Amino acid sequence: MTSRQRDEHPDGIDRPLDPQPGHSSRGRLERVLRRGEFAVTTELNPPDSADPEDVYNRAKVFDGWVDAINAVDASGANCHMSSVGICALLTRMGYAPIMQIACRDKNRIAIQGDVLGGAAMGVANMLCLTGDGVQAGDQPGAKPVFDLDCMSLLETIRIMRDNGKFLSGRKLTTPPQVFLGAAINPFAPPFDFRPYRLGKKIAAGAQFVQSQYCFDVPMFRNYMQRVRDLGYTEQCFILCGVGPLASAKTAKWIRSNVPGIHIPDAIIKRLEGAQDQKKEGKQLAIDIINEVKEIPGVSGIHVMAYRQEEYVAEIVDESGVLKGRRPWKREMRSDDQLVADRLDHILHDDIVETQSDLVKTAH
Amino acid sequence: MSDTQPISTTAAGPANGAQIVPPAASGGVTQATVVSRTAPKTAYRPADVSPQRRVQRSYSVRLWAVRHSRALEWFYARFADIFLMLHPLWNRIGYSRVEAPVTFVEKRVKGLMFDCRMCGQCILSSTGMSCPMNCPKQLRNGPCGGVRANGNCEVEPDMPCVWVKAWEGSRNMVHGDKILDVQKPVDQSLRETSAWLRVTAQAAAARDAAKAQVSA
Numbered sequence: 001m002t003s004r005q006r007d008e009h010p011d012g013i014d015r016p017l018d019p020q021p022g023h024s025s026r027g028r029l030e031r032v033l034r035r036g037e038f039a040v041t042t043e044l045n046p047p048d049s050a051d052p053e054d055v056y057n058r059a060k061v062f063d064g065w066v067d068a069i070n071a072v073d074a075s076g077a078n079c080h081m082s083s084v085g086i087c088a089l090l091t092r093m094g095y096a097p098i099m100q101i102a103c104r105d106k107n108r109i110a111i112q113g114d115v116l117g118g119a120a121m122g123v124a125n126m127l128c129l130t131g132d133g134v135q136a137g138d139q140p141g142a143k144p145v146f147d148l149d150c151m152s153l154l155e156t157i158r159i160m161r162d163n164g165k166f167l168s169g170r171k172l173t174t175p176p177q178v179f180l181g182a183a184i185n186p187f188a189p190p191f192d193f194r195p196y197r198l199g200k201k202i203a204a205g206a207q208f209v210q211s212q213y214c215f216d217v218p219m220f221r222n223y224m225q226r227v228r229d230l231g232y233t234e235q236c237f238i239l240c241g242v243g244p245l246a247s248a249k250t251a252k253w254i255r256s257n258v259p260g261i262h263i264p265d266a267i268i269k270r271l272e273g274a275q276d277q278k279k280e281g282k283q284l285a286i287d288i289i290n291e292v293k294e295i296p297g298v299s300g301i302h303v304m305a306y307r308q309e310e311y312v313a314e315i316v317d318e319s320g321v322l323k324g325r326r327p328w329k330r331e332m333r334s335d336d337q338l339v340a341d342r343l344d345h346i347l348h349d350d351i352v353e354t355q356s357d358l359v360k361t362a363h
Numbered sequence: 364m365s366d367t368q369p370i371s372t373t374a375a376g377p378a379n380g381a382q383i384v385p386p387a388a389s390g391g392v393t394q395a396t397v398v399s400r401t402a403p404k405t406a407y408r409p410a411d412v413s414p415q416r417r418v419q420r421s422y423s424v425r426l427w428a429v430r431h432s433r434a435l436e437w438f439y440a441r442f443a444d445i446f447l448m449l450h451p452l453w454n455r456i457g458y459s460r461v462e463a464p465v466t467f468v469e470k471r472v473k474g475l476m477f478d479c480r481m482c483g484q485c486i487l488s489s490t491g492m493s494c495p496m497n498c499p500k501q502l503r504n505g506p507c508g509g510v511r512a513n514g515n516c517e518v519e520p521d522m523p524c525v526w527v528k529a530w531e532g533s534r535n536m537v538h539g540d541k542i543l544d545v546q547k548p549v550d551q552s553l554r555e556t557s558a559w560l561r562v563t564a565q566a567a568a569a570r571d572a573a574k575a576q577v578s579a
Contacts, residue, residue, distance in 0.1 A: 103500075104500075130507050132509065133500060136517075139398075146500045149502045149504050150502075150504070151503075152546070152548040188511075189512070190531075192530075193506070196543055197504075197506070200543060200545055203545050212508055259509035260508040260517065
């Protein structure tokens with residue numbers, strides 16, 4: 001019998017964990033953060049397919065290296081498999097997904113329904129986003145909804161969880177138990193408003209935040225200094241967003257085409273000077289992690305490696321942020337082996353058993 | 364039989380005609396770029412200009428209002444007092460009857476000064492006199508993460524971000540810290556109604572309730 005992993009339900013990996021005092025969710029990510037461990041989250045590149053195996057295969061590369069996986073909600077306004085669908089698949093397999101909800105595509109009626117549905121499937125973490133504008137995506141003719149904004153979305157879910165009510169005031173019989181997240185971008189103007197905006201998000205219900213890609217560590221350090229001065233680091237877990245750049249060309253393209261991502265010239269120069277730009281991009285991400293993990297108030301990292309997901313494990317490993325800790329991993333258990341043997345016997349061995357034979361073997 | 368089939372038509376032409384299928388995006392180019400590149404080319408291309416930009420060609424009055432947020436804050440406080448003083452008059456005429464003419468005036472005045480979108484629940488004094496409904500994402504709680512390095516909007520590259528302006532405007536105001544309050548979602552059923560009258564009626568009701576409490 002293999003010993004059970006920490007943060008796993010004894011009756012099945014897909015079951016929510018036992019509630020703990022002071023926790024608002026029954027998920028793994030909140031436990032890791034509240035224990036004071038350095039958390040690692042990542043992002044699953046959503047497939048353009050209806051095949052569940054695509055999701056499982058993309059999640060498998062993170063096994064044992066991350067504490068939670070973001071299920072993105074049509075990021076960049078490009079159409080992909082929905083975050084609710086991805087979460088449904090991931091929770092079945094015991095993963096801890098962070099369900100992203102963007103306000104671009106759904107009004108408050110649809111969103112509150114998805115929150116209940118997600119929580120019922122065992123989604124313990126939800127990340128509230130405004131979402132990119134439709135003009136950024138592959139369907140610029142779509143109608144932008146933006147019925148709520150990220151702040152009122154946070155507040156809506158907090159009211160559902162803490163007061164057991166819809167936004168309309170109608171009662172919920174079982175409120176959703178979720179750990180609420182939000183996004184921050186310290187790298188876009190107005191810079192002196194950004195820390196207060198985090199304060200607003202905390203007031204609205206954010207318990208953890210993930211930042212936009214950090215390529216400018218001094219800028220992030222300044223932001224964290226102000227956030228600490230305002231006392232927000234005691235009320236909220238801050239995860240710094242990091243990721244590898246594939247090449248100097250990609251970096252330049254991102255800088256001029258993706259609003260909200262700030263890449264200093266020094267970074268591009270460093271990539272251009274490298275022999276193997278892809279390798280240098282990975283090393284750059286590791287160097288940034290090593291710097292940000294030392295900043296007081298940073299509770300973890302969020303590794304975004306779009307189309308370079310295979311590097312997430314290496315980046316996490318080589319930066320040593322886990323300090324030997326092993327996040328949850330799907331493992332074969334002794335009873336799984338029993339079921340597999342039995343199934344194998346039924347499926348592959350040519351057996352013709354009568355009822356009386358069965359009784360004989362049973363005794 | 365087949366020629367009686369209805370033909371579905373889209374803006375790009377007949378849907379079942381020869382369609383240009385955009386290929387899948389490869390590295391370095393988004394699917395969005397591929398889609399816009401493969402779109403049929405004609406001389407008249409209104410789709411390149413966003414609906415917002417088509418309506419709004421100049422932002423100078425809006426920016427003037429933000430620069431003078433402190434004066435406007437003072438003026439609005441006096442104006443609200445006068446409106447509240449007139450409460451007995453509104454009440455006698457009937458709020459529902461006075462609604463139409465007041466809305467008419469309010470829409471034009473605020474439309475000129477702030478590019479008002481008549482959401483019906485004005486929060487200009489909490490947002491530095493920069494109307495948040497002009498944000499393409501209609502954010503009422505602060506700027507999104509997509510603000511460009513020059514302080515312009517992610518969706519409208521030549522429009523200054525309304526929230527960058529709101530922050531600047533609020534810093535000049537006496538009660539500028541109201542920008543830190545978390546705003547409730549917009550009640551869409553109040554669109555195209557008068558915020559001035561609603562605020563007045565609510566203030567009058569609050570005043571009456573306070574009076575009743577004192578006398579009780």
